[in-house]
Amino acid sequence: MPSQQLEVAGGSRLHFNNQTLRQIARLSTGGTRVRVVLTNTFGTVPLRIGAAQVALRDKGASIVAGTNRVLTFGGLAQPAIPPGALMVSDPVDMEVPDSADVVVDVYLPDNTAASRSSVTYHPASWQTNYVSAQGNHVGAVSLPVATTTAYRRSDGLPSASSFFLSRVEVVTRQPTGVLVAFGDSITDGTQSGLDQNRRWLNLLDARLTAAGIRMSVINGGIGGGRVLEDGVGPNGLARFDRDVLAQAGTTHVTIMLGINDIGNGGAKPNPSVAELIAGHRQLIDRAHARGLRVYGATLTAFEGAAYWTPEGEAKRQALNEWIRSSGAYDAVFDFAAATQDPTRPTRMRPEYDSGDHLHPSPAGYTAMSNSIDIELFRSPGR
Incomplete structure:
Protein backbone atom coordinates (compact mmCIF):
# COMPACT_ATOMS: atom_id res chain seq x y z
CA MET A 1 0.00 0.00 0.00
CA PRO A 2 1.45 3.41 -0.90
CA SER A 3 2.19 5.74 1.97
CA GLN A 4 0.10 8.86 2.29
CA GLN A 5 0.20 11.99 4.34
CA LEU A 6 -2.94 12.42 6.41
CA GLU A 7 -4.83 15.52 5.38
CA VAL A 8 -6.13 17.77 8.14
CA ALA A 9 -9.88 18.05 7.72
CA GLY A 10 -13.29 17.44 9.22
CA GLY A 11 -13.56 14.30 7.11
CA SER A 12 -11.81 12.53 4.24
CA ARG A 13 -11.88 15.06 1.42
CA LEU A 14 -12.20 12.45 -1.29
CA HIS A 15 -14.04 12.22 -4.57
CA PHE A 16 -14.09 9.22 -6.84
CA ASN A 17 -13.65 8.88 -10.58
CA ASN A 18 -13.56 5.48 -12.28
CA GLN A 19 -12.38 3.89 -9.02
CA THR A 20 -13.30 1.04 -6.70
CA LEU A 21 -14.07 1.78 -3.08
CA ARG A 22 -13.32 -1.11 -0.69
CA GLN A 23 -14.87 -0.69 2.75
CA ILE A 24 -14.72 -2.77 5.91
CA ALA A 25 -17.73 -3.55 8.09
CA ARG A 26 -17.34 -5.41 11.39
CA LEU A 27 -20.34 -7.70 11.90
CA SER A 28 -21.09 -8.66 15.48
CA THR A 29 -23.20 -11.68 14.54
CA THR A 44 -28.82 15.64 -5.27
CA VAL A 45 -28.26 13.56 -8.41
CA PRO A 46 -28.44 9.79 -8.99
CA LEU A 47 -25.41 7.79 -7.81
CA ARG A 48 -24.43 5.27 -10.49
CA ILE A 49 -23.01 1.97 -9.28
CA GLY A 50 -20.85 0.21 -11.88
CA ALA A 51 -20.52 -3.03 -9.91
CA ALA A 52 -20.66 -4.24 -6.31
CA GLN A 53 -19.55 -7.32 -4.40
CA VAL A 54 -19.30 -8.52 -0.82
CA ALA A 55 -16.58 -10.80 0.61
CA LEU A 56 -14.79 -11.79 3.79
CA ARG A 57 -11.74 -9.74 4.65
CA ASP A 58 -8.33 -11.35 4.92
CA LYS A 59 -6.16 -8.48 6.15
CA GLY A 60 -5.52 -4.91 5.10
CA ALA A 61 -7.11 -4.31 1.72
CA SER A 62 -7.20 -8.02 0.78
CA ILE A 63 -10.14 -10.42 0.76
CA VAL A 64 -10.27 -14.16 1.35
CA ALA A 65 -10.12 -15.75 -2.11
CA GLY A 66 -13.34 -17.41 -3.17
CA THR A 67 -15.58 -15.68 -0.64
CA ASN A 68 -16.67 -12.82 -2.92
CA ARG A 69 -20.29 -12.66 -4.05
CA VAL A 70 -21.71 -10.47 -6.81
CA LEU A 71 -24.38 -8.05 -5.61
CA THR A 72 -27.46 -7.09 -7.59
CA PHE A 73 -30.16 -4.64 -6.63
CA GLY A 74 -33.65 -5.70 -7.69
CA GLY A 75 -31.91 -7.80 -10.29
CA LEU A 76 -29.75 -4.93 -11.59
CA ALA A 77 -25.97 -5.25 -11.48
CA GLN A 78 -25.49 -1.55 -12.31
CA PRO A 79 -28.19 0.40 -10.49
CA ALA A 80 -28.51 4.15 -10.11
CA ILE A 81 -29.49 5.21 -6.60
CA PRO A 82 -31.90 8.16 -6.76
CA PRO A 83 -31.21 11.32 -4.74
CA GLY A 84 -32.13 10.85 -1.10
CA ALA A 85 -32.63 7.10 -1.49
CA LEU A 86 -31.30 3.83 -0.13
CA MET A 87 -30.86 0.73 -2.26
CA VAL A 88 -30.96 -2.76 -0.76
CA SER A 89 -29.10 -5.55 -2.51
CA ASP A 90 -30.63 -8.88 -3.30
CA PRO A 91 -29.55 -11.42 -0.65
CA VAL A 92 -26.60 -13.71 -1.38
CA ASP A 93 -25.66 -16.99 0.25
CA MET A 94 -22.51 -16.42 2.28
CA GLU A 95 -21.15 -18.08 5.41
CA VAL A 96 -20.10 -15.34 7.82
CA PRO A 97 -18.66 -16.12 11.27
CA ASP A 98 -19.40 -14.03 14.34
CA SER A 99 -17.22 -10.92 14.78
CA ALA A 100 -16.12 -11.04 11.15
CA ASP A 101 -14.84 -8.23 8.97
CA VAL A 102 -16.83 -8.09 5.77
CA VAL A 103 -15.59 -6.23 2.70
CA VAL A 104 -18.01 -4.27 0.52
CA ASP A 105 -16.62 -3.31 -2.90
CA VAL A 106 -18.33 -0.63 -4.97
CA TYR A 107 -17.12 0.48 -8.39
CA LEU A 108 -17.95 4.14 -9.04
CA PRO A 109 -17.56 4.83 -12.77
CA ASP A 110 -18.47 8.52 -12.69
CA ASN A 111 -16.62 11.57 -11.40
CA THR A 112 -18.38 12.43 -8.15
CA ALA A 113 -16.73 15.86 -8.05
CA ALA A 114 -18.06 16.78 -11.48
CA SER A 115 -21.61 15.94 -10.44
CA ARG A 116 -21.55 18.78 -7.87
CA SER A 117 -23.70 16.61 -5.63
CA SER A 118 -23.25 16.26 -1.91
CA VAL A 119 -21.41 13.05 -1.05
CA THR A 120 -23.11 10.85 1.53
CA TYR A 121 -20.49 9.80 4.03
CA HIS A 122 -19.69 9.17 7.69
CA PRO A 123 -16.91 11.66 8.48
CA ALA A 124 -15.27 9.75 11.35
CA SER A 125 -16.10 6.05 11.24
CA TRP A 126 -12.74 5.10 12.86
CA GLN A 127 -12.21 2.39 10.21
CA THR A 128 -9.67 2.73 7.41
CA ASN A 129 -11.17 2.04 3.99
CA TYR A 130 -9.43 1.79 0.64
CA VAL A 131 -9.65 3.49 -2.76
CA SER A 132 -8.24 1.79 -5.84
CA ALA A 133 -6.27 2.96 -8.79
CA GLN A 134 -8.53 3.69 -11.75
CA GLY A 135 -10.73 0.89 -12.98
CA ASN A 136 -13.18 -1.73 -11.86
CA HIS A 137 -11.36 -3.89 -9.29
CA VAL A 138 -14.45 -5.25 -7.57
CA GLY A 139 -13.72 -8.70 -6.15
CA ALA A 140 -9.94 -8.52 -6.64
CA VAL A 141 -8.17 -10.50 -3.92
CA SER A 142 -5.55 -7.76 -3.61
CA LEU A 143 -6.88 -4.29 -4.33
CA PRO A 144 -4.47 -1.95 -6.16
CA VAL A 145 -4.70 0.77 -3.52
CA ALA A 146 -4.18 4.36 -4.62
CA THR A 147 -5.16 5.94 -1.31
CA THR A 148 -7.23 5.36 1.81
CA THR A 149 -10.03 7.24 3.49
CA ALA A 150 -7.76 8.12 6.44
CA TYR A 151 -7.20 11.73 7.41
CA ARG A 152 -6.08 13.75 10.42
CA ARG A 153 -8.76 15.72 12.19
CA SER A 154 -8.30 19.36 13.10
CA ASP A 155 -7.81 18.24 16.72
CA GLY A 156 -4.86 16.09 15.63
CA LEU A 157 -6.54 12.70 15.88
CA PRO A 158 -6.06 10.26 13.00
CA SER A 159 -9.42 8.99 11.76
CA ALA A 160 -11.05 7.71 8.57
CA SER A 161 -14.34 8.09 6.74
CA SER A 162 -16.79 5.72 5.07
CA PHE A 163 -18.83 6.48 1.96
CA PHE A 164 -22.22 5.42 0.57
CA LEU A 165 -22.43 2.35 2.85
CA SER A 166 -25.49 2.33 5.10
CA ARG A 167 -25.35 -1.17 6.60
CA VAL A 168 -24.82 -4.89 6.09
CA GLU A 169 -27.68 -7.21 7.04
CA VAL A 170 -27.26 -10.91 7.92
CA VAL A 171 -29.66 -13.83 8.20
CA THR A 172 -28.52 -15.39 11.48
CA ARG A 173 -28.31 -19.09 12.25
CA GLN A 174 -30.58 -18.82 15.30
CA PRO A 175 -32.93 -16.22 16.79
CA THR A 176 -30.99 -13.09 17.68
CA GLY A 177 -31.95 -9.76 19.20
CA VAL A 178 -30.75 -6.51 17.63
CA LEU A 179 -29.46 -3.56 19.65
CA VAL A 180 -29.06 -0.13 18.05
CA ALA A 181 -26.93 2.32 20.05
CA PHE A 182 -28.11 5.83 19.18
CA GLY A 183 -25.74 8.60 20.12
CA ASP A 184 -22.96 11.05 19.31
CA SER A 185 -19.16 10.84 19.17
CA ILE A 186 -18.90 8.90 22.44
CA THR A 187 -20.95 6.11 20.86
CA ASP A 188 -19.27 6.64 17.49
CA GLY A 189 -15.93 5.89 19.18
CA THR A 190 -13.90 9.10 19.25
CA GLN A 191 -10.59 8.52 21.06
CA SER A 192 -11.08 4.72 21.06
CA GLY A 193 -8.45 4.33 18.34
CA LEU A 194 -8.37 3.90 14.56
CA ASP A 195 -9.17 0.35 13.36
CA GLN A 196 -9.24 -0.90 16.96
CA ASN A 197 -12.94 -1.79 17.42
CA ARG A 198 -12.66 -0.63 21.03
CA ARG A 199 -15.79 1.50 21.26
CA TRP A 200 -17.94 0.88 24.34
CA LEU A 201 -20.40 -0.87 22.04
CA ASN A 202 -17.73 -3.25 20.68
CA LEU A 203 -16.75 -4.07 24.25
CA LEU A 204 -20.38 -4.65 25.21
CA ASP A 205 -20.74 -6.95 22.21
CA ALA A 206 -17.80 -9.02 23.46
CA ARG A 207 -19.37 -9.28 26.93
CA LEU A 208 -22.70 -10.37 25.47
CA THR A 209 -21.01 -13.02 23.34
CA ALA A 210 -19.02 -14.36 26.30
CA ALA A 211 -22.26 -14.63 28.30
CA GLY A 212 -24.04 -16.53 25.54
CA ILE A 213 -26.54 -13.71 24.90
CA ARG A 214 -27.49 -13.64 21.22
CA MET A 215 -27.56 -9.94 20.36
CA SER A 216 -26.41 -8.20 17.20
CA VAL A 217 -25.16 -4.66 17.84
CA ILE A 218 -25.48 -1.73 15.47
CA ASN A 219 -23.61 1.52 16.01
CA GLY A 220 -25.93 4.46 15.38
CA GLY A 221 -23.50 7.07 16.69
CA ILE A 222 -22.55 10.15 14.69
CA GLY A 223 -19.88 12.51 16.00
CA GLY A 224 -21.30 15.95 16.71
CA GLY A 225 -24.85 14.64 16.88
CA ARG A 226 -27.52 16.47 18.86
CA VAL A 227 -31.06 15.78 19.98
CA LEU A 228 -32.68 18.97 18.71
CA GLU A 229 -30.45 20.77 16.21
CA ASP A 230 -28.53 19.67 13.15
CA GLY A 231 -24.79 19.38 13.75
CA VAL A 232 -22.42 17.25 11.69
CA GLY A 233 -25.55 15.46 10.48
CA PRO A 234 -29.31 15.72 10.97
CA ASN A 235 -30.63 16.14 14.50
CA GLY A 236 -31.57 13.06 16.48
CA LEU A 237 -35.32 13.54 16.10
CA ALA A 238 -34.88 13.75 12.32
CA ARG A 239 -32.67 10.68 11.89
CA PHE A 240 -34.21 8.34 14.46
CA ASP A 241 -36.55 6.58 12.03
CA ARG A 242 -33.80 6.03 9.46
CA ASP A 243 -31.03 5.02 11.86
CA VAL A 244 -33.01 3.06 14.47
CA LEU A 245 -36.56 2.13 13.54
CA ALA A 246 -35.70 1.11 9.97
CA GLN A 247 -33.01 -1.37 11.07
CA ALA A 248 -34.17 -4.93 10.41
CA GLY A 249 -35.06 -6.96 13.50
CA THR A 250 -34.39 -4.24 16.10
CA THR A 251 -35.42 -5.26 19.63
CA HIS A 252 -33.45 -2.83 21.84
CA VAL A 253 -32.16 0.72 21.58
CA THR A 254 -29.84 2.72 23.80
CA ILE A 255 -29.88 6.52 23.73
CA MET A 256 -26.95 8.66 24.81
CA LEU A 257 -27.48 12.08 23.31
CA GLY A 258 -27.56 15.71 24.43
CA ILE A 259 -24.06 16.75 25.43
CA ASN A 260 -23.53 18.61 22.13
CA ASP A 261 -26.87 20.40 22.49
CA ILE A 262 -25.72 21.51 25.96
CA GLY A 263 -22.13 22.32 25.05
CA ASN A 264 -22.91 24.26 21.90
CA GLY A 265 -25.65 26.12 23.75
CA GLY A 266 -23.05 27.45 26.16
CA ALA A 267 -24.49 29.89 28.68
CA LYS A 268 -27.60 30.58 26.58
CA PRO A 269 -30.98 29.54 28.04
CA ASN A 270 -31.79 27.38 25.02
CA PRO A 271 -31.91 24.52 24.62
CA SER A 272 -33.50 24.27 28.03
CA VAL A 273 -33.56 21.12 30.12
CA ALA A 274 -37.30 20.90 29.48
CA GLU A 275 -36.69 20.98 25.72
CA LEU A 276 -34.04 18.25 25.97
CA ILE A 277 -36.32 16.09 28.10
CA ALA A 278 -39.13 16.56 25.58
CA GLY A 279 -36.75 15.43 22.84
CA HIS A 280 -35.82 12.31 24.78
CA ARG A 281 -39.50 11.57 25.44
CA GLN A 282 -40.17 11.78 21.70
CA LEU A 283 -37.49 9.18 20.98
CA ILE A 284 -38.70 6.90 23.79
CA ASP A 285 -42.33 7.09 22.66
CA ARG A 286 -41.45 6.36 19.04
CA ALA A 287 -39.36 3.35 20.06
CA HIS A 288 -42.02 2.01 22.44
CA ALA A 289 -44.61 2.32 19.66
CA ARG A 290 -42.53 -0.24 17.73
CA GLY A 291 -42.32 -2.57 20.73
CA LEU A 292 -38.65 -1.86 21.49
CA ARG A 293 -36.98 -1.82 24.88
CA VAL A 294 -35.31 1.58 25.38
CA TYR A 295 -32.36 2.14 27.70
CA GLY A 296 -31.13 5.63 28.51
CA ALA A 297 -27.50 6.52 29.23
CA THR A 298 -26.44 9.41 31.43
CA LEU A 299 -24.14 12.05 29.94
CA THR A 300 -20.55 11.77 31.10
CA ALA A 301 -18.71 14.62 32.84
CA PHE A 302 -17.12 17.23 30.59
CA GLU A 303 -15.60 19.99 32.71
CA GLY A 304 -12.41 21.13 30.97
CA ALA A 305 -13.81 20.53 27.48
CA ALA A 306 -13.68 23.50 25.12
CA TYR A 307 -17.42 24.16 25.34
CA TRP A 308 -17.97 23.51 29.06
CA THR A 309 -19.77 26.24 31.04
CA PRO A 310 -21.27 26.26 34.55
CA GLU A 311 -24.69 26.73 32.94
CA GLY A 312 -24.11 23.70 30.72
CA GLU A 313 -22.97 21.65 33.68
CA ALA A 314 -26.20 22.45 35.51
CA LYS A 315 -28.18 21.27 32.48
CA ARG A 316 -26.18 18.04 32.25
CA GLN A 317 -26.84 17.24 35.88
CA ALA A 318 -30.54 18.05 35.58
CA LEU A 319 -30.94 15.93 32.44
CA ASN A 320 -29.05 13.05 34.06
CA GLU A 321 -31.27 13.22 37.13
CA TRP A 322 -34.34 12.96 34.89
CA ILE A 323 -32.84 10.00 32.99
CA ARG A 324 -32.11 8.22 36.27
CA SER A 325 -35.33 8.94 38.17
CA SER A 326 -38.20 9.62 35.77
CA GLY A 327 -38.95 6.01 34.87
CA ALA A 328 -39.37 7.04 31.23
CA TYR A 329 -36.60 4.64 30.16
CA ASP A 330 -36.95 0.89 30.63
CA ALA A 331 -33.51 0.89 32.27
CA VAL A 332 -30.59 3.26 32.74
CA PHE A 333 -26.87 2.94 31.99
CA ASP A 334 -25.22 5.31 34.43
CA PHE A 335 -22.13 6.09 32.40
CA ALA A 336 -21.64 9.35 34.29
CA ALA A 337 -21.34 7.54 37.63
CA ALA A 338 -19.07 4.89 36.11
CA THR A 339 -16.53 7.39 34.79
CA GLN A 340 -16.67 10.52 36.95
CA ASP A 341 -13.96 11.55 39.38
CA PRO A 342 -15.40 10.89 42.87
CA THR A 343 -13.50 13.88 44.25
CA ARG A 344 -14.76 16.18 41.48
CA PRO A 345 -17.85 14.71 39.78
CA THR A 346 -17.94 17.42 37.12
CA ARG A 347 -14.80 15.82 35.61
CA MET A 348 -13.95 12.33 34.44
CA ARG A 349 -11.43 10.26 36.39
CA PRO A 350 -7.98 11.13 34.98
CA GLU A 351 -7.41 7.55 33.80
CA TYR A 352 -10.77 7.57 32.00
CA ASP A 353 -10.18 10.95 30.31
CA SER A 354 -8.68 10.84 26.81
CA GLY A 355 -7.17 14.25 27.44
CA ASP A 356 -9.79 16.41 25.75
CA HIS A 357 -12.01 16.21 28.88
CA LEU A 358 -15.00 15.18 26.75
CA HIS A 359 -14.30 11.76 25.26
CA PRO A 360 -13.33 8.75 27.35
CA SER A 361 -9.98 7.03 26.96
CA PRO A 362 -9.89 3.32 26.04
CA ALA A 363 -9.96 2.61 29.79
CA GLY A 364 -12.98 4.89 30.09
CA TYR A 365 -14.82 3.07 27.32
CA THR A 366 -14.05 -0.20 29.12
CA ALA A 367 -15.48 1.20 32.36
CA MET A 368 -18.63 2.24 30.51
CA SER A 369 -19.10 -1.20 29.03
CA ASN A 370 -18.38 -2.96 32.31
CA SER A 371 -20.99 -0.86 34.12
CA ILE A 372 -23.85 -2.27 31.99
CA ASP A 373 -26.02 -5.04 33.39
CA ILE A 374 -25.97 -7.42 30.43
CA GLU A 375 -28.91 -9.38 31.84
CA LEU A 376 -31.05 -6.55 30.47
CA PHE A 377 -30.43 -8.08 27.04
CA ARG A 378 -31.27 -11.67 27.97
CA SER A 379 -34.88 -11.33 26.79
CA PRO A 380 -35.17 -10.60 23.04
CA GLY A 381 -38.07 -8.12 23.26
CA ARG A 382 -40.34 -6.00 25.43
Missing part, protein backbone atom coordinates in the same frame (compact mmCIF):
# COMPACT_ATOMS: atom_id res chain seq x y z
CA GLY A 30 -22.58 -14.00 11.63
CA GLY A 31 -25.00 -15.98 9.52
CA THR A 32 -25.73 -17.67 6.24
CA ARG A 33 -27.08 -14.94 3.96
CA VAL A 34 -26.06 -11.31 3.48
CA ARG A 35 -27.42 -8.22 1.86
CA VAL A 36 -25.85 -4.78 1.61
CA VAL A 37 -27.59 -1.42 1.80
CA LEU A 38 -26.03 1.48 -0.13
CA THR A 39 -27.12 5.07 0.36
CA ASN A 40 -27.37 8.33 -1.56
CA THR A 41 -29.21 10.01 1.31
CA PHE A 42 -27.65 13.45 0.88
CA GLY A 43 -27.06 13.28 -2.88
